[in-house]
Amino acid sequence: MKKKQVEECARFADMFAAIGTESRLRILRLLLAAHPEGLVVGDIQSDLGIPASTLSHHLEKLKNEELVTVERRSTYLWYRANTGTLQELLAFLYSECCTRNQAVRPETILKVCR
Secondary structure (H helix, E strand, C coil), X not given: CCHHHHHHHHHHHHHHHHCCCHHHHHXXXXXXXXXXXXXXXXXHHHHHCCCHHHHHHXXXXXXXXXXXXXXXXXXXXXXXXXXXXXXXXXXXXXXXXXXXXXXXXXXXXXXXXX
16 A cells, blocks of 8 residues: 555544544534534534533544534634535545445435435
């Protein structure tokens, strides 16, 4: 495997690890549902019932892996799903199974995405 491929695999593995907890996956799904506006931390906390300190930790992990973005507006922090990074992650996941060996047919993925 080439160095670039190894680095790419490591980057995506870190992203999968970041969404590998129930709470972070729920946060990401909630932010995708609120896309493109995003949500303030208080709304995320209220909707998911995650304690503030724990939520802060989860959001920081997602932000560090570039799965979410954050923007300060006045005294509020607005979080959004980073759809560009998520598209890269999905493309990485499906690049081999849809092109090389057709383990998953590309039209099946299109049906899911509609």
